[in-house]
Amino acid sequence: MGYYDDHHMNRRLKSKRGWLLPTLVGLVLGIVLIILALPTLVKANFLPYEISVQDVDDENVEQDDAGDQGEGESKSVSVDISSQATEVVQGVSNTVVGVVNIQQSQNIFGQSSERDDEQAGTGSGVIYKVQDDRAYIVTNYHVIQGASTVEIVFADEEQVEAEVVGGDVYTDLAVLTVDASNVEETIEFGNSDELNVGEPVLAIGNPLGLQFAGSVTQGIISGKERLIPQDLNQDGRPDWQAEVLQTDAAINPGNSGGALVNMEGQLIGINSLKIGAAQVEGLGFAIPIDYARPVIDQLEENGAVSRSxxxxxxxxxxxxxxxxxxxxxxxxxxxxxxxxxxxxxxxxxxxxxxxxxxxxxxxxxxxxxxxxxxxxxxxxxxxxxxxxxxxxxxxxxxxxxxxxxxxxxxx
The missing domain is CATH 2.30.42.10 (PDZ domain)
Incomplete structure (x- = not known):
């Protein structure tokens, strides 16, 4: 009987020893595997919670990398875009003016006089140059077309009469000049040829008249070298094809002749037209400044554009x-x-x-x-x-x- 009892106890002891050792070994192996696999699981986002690891050395490396990048020539046009847009607007808003088209009208007796002159429309313009006490403004030809008098309204609401230097119906550009005593700033020309599709831009002008003077809309360059047929004599057939920039920045009647600027505050286009239809949205167009500059120079020099x-x-x-x-x-x-x-x-x-x-x-x-x-x-x-x-x-x-x-x- 004693032998049986001793034998039974030995068997139980051996049984406990038999499962305890594998359990300990498995537990240790499991911990090791988890430790090795944890970084991979975190990177793969398989865990239902986030694990953040702070590493002083890594932070120093990131700071060093950031410092190295700052020494290069590359720059970003999309960092803190809201404050950047605000700075651009503050820098160029005074260079955008209102352009008022005043035309003579006849009274019921078929007579016309200055007292019968009436405002036929309003648009926008951009001050780009001051020379010999004269300020030069570029706008759209259709803004001043048919005018007997053109007036300029500055950002401070000061209104003066302008002289039409010249205009060109085909490029839809005109140059005006006023006394420079009211002008403190001029806009800088940019480079429209170097624009990228998707680049942010701002449109500044006077949509729907002077009531909304200085309005700013934001968008991107949606396309370049767009060809838009133009019916200049209203005979139902296209007479010309305008090569323009496409933008989704809102351009409405009254914006014509206003500024399309990049995030450096440079003039890269003259807002010109939009496609207005119920089934379309965000189709505005501007004359590229690189296309406009030779025409502006000819209008300044000759008052007209000479062609074959x-x-x-x-x-x-x-x-x-x-x-x-x-x-x-x-x-x-x-x-x-x-x-x-x-x-x-x-x-x-x-x-x-x-x-x-x-x-x-x-x-x-x-x-x-x-x-x-x-x-x-x-x-x-x-x-x-x-x-x-x-x-x-x-x-x-x-x-x-x-x-x-x-x-x-x-x-």
Whole structure:
């Protein structure tokens, strides 16, 4: 009996020893595995709680890295954008002015006088230069078009009469000048060619009139080199194609001629137009300053923009019924585009080159011309007065070629 009892106790002791050792070993291994795996679990965000580890050495490394970055040439345009925008507005707001278009009107007796003058519209302008006690302002041509008098309203509500130096309908730009005694600041020109899509910008102007003078809207550059057809004579056909910047900064009537500035406070565009339709939103456009500057210089110097002159009245072939393509103009079946010469001015370059009514121009200097818009843009943008222009055209079904020496015409 004693032997049985001793044997039973020994078995129990051995049993306890049998499970205790593996348990301890497993516990130690588990702790080691958890310690090794914990950083990976934290980085992978698998834990339901956050673990923050402060490391003095790491903080010193980050500070050193930040110091190294500060010594480089790179800079950010998106840090603390709210306060940066506020600083920009404070720096340039006084350079944006109101432009008032005053036109003569007739009374019921068909007479007109200064007392009958009335405000036809308002827009915006930007002071960009002071020279010889005169301040120069750039605005849109359509803002001052048809005005008998133009007045400028400064940020402090001081109102003075302006002199129109010149304007250009095709680029929709005009230059005004006023006495510089009321001007304390001018805006700096930026570089629109170096803009990036997505870059933040501010639009400053007078939407809906002087009641909301100095309004600021914020957005981004949504696109560059957008081509917008323009119907300048309101005949339902495009006469020109404006190359503009697209922005989602709100641009409304009255903003025209105002400033589009970057986050350095530099003028990078002249607010010009928007697409207003129920189904669209945030489609505003501005004239790039790099495109505007040569025009501004010409307007300052000459009061007008000089462009190549051919001397024809053009008409797009696509605007004529196809019946006349073969039956009246005698064009080959494969000719589906071009510019009809509707009239030739006497002693003009076209007249001296031998062009006649109903000739159909299809190429200029080897470049295909499909409509009036392309013909104008090639003449105005790709040629200079005095240059020779090779014209390829159809007459009575035959392809012919002639050369014209372009003259100058001021617009």
């Amino acid at each position: 002159y051919l001397g024809i009245t053009p008409y797009s072939l696509s605007d004529v019924a196809q019946y006349h393509w073969q039956n009246t103009l005698d064009l080959p079946d494969d000719v589906e585009s071009g510019v009809i010469v509707d009239a030739v001015e006497n002693v003009s370059p076209a007249d001296q080159a031998g062009l006649e009514q109903y000739d159909v121009i299809v190429e200029l200097n080897g470049e295909t011309i499909t409509n009036v818009l392309e013909l104008r843009q090639y003449l105005y943008n790709e040629t200079e007065p005095g240059e020779e222009l090779t014209i390829t055209y159809y007459r009575d079904g035959e392809l012919q070629e002639t050369t014209a020496t372009l003259s100058a015409q001021e617009f």
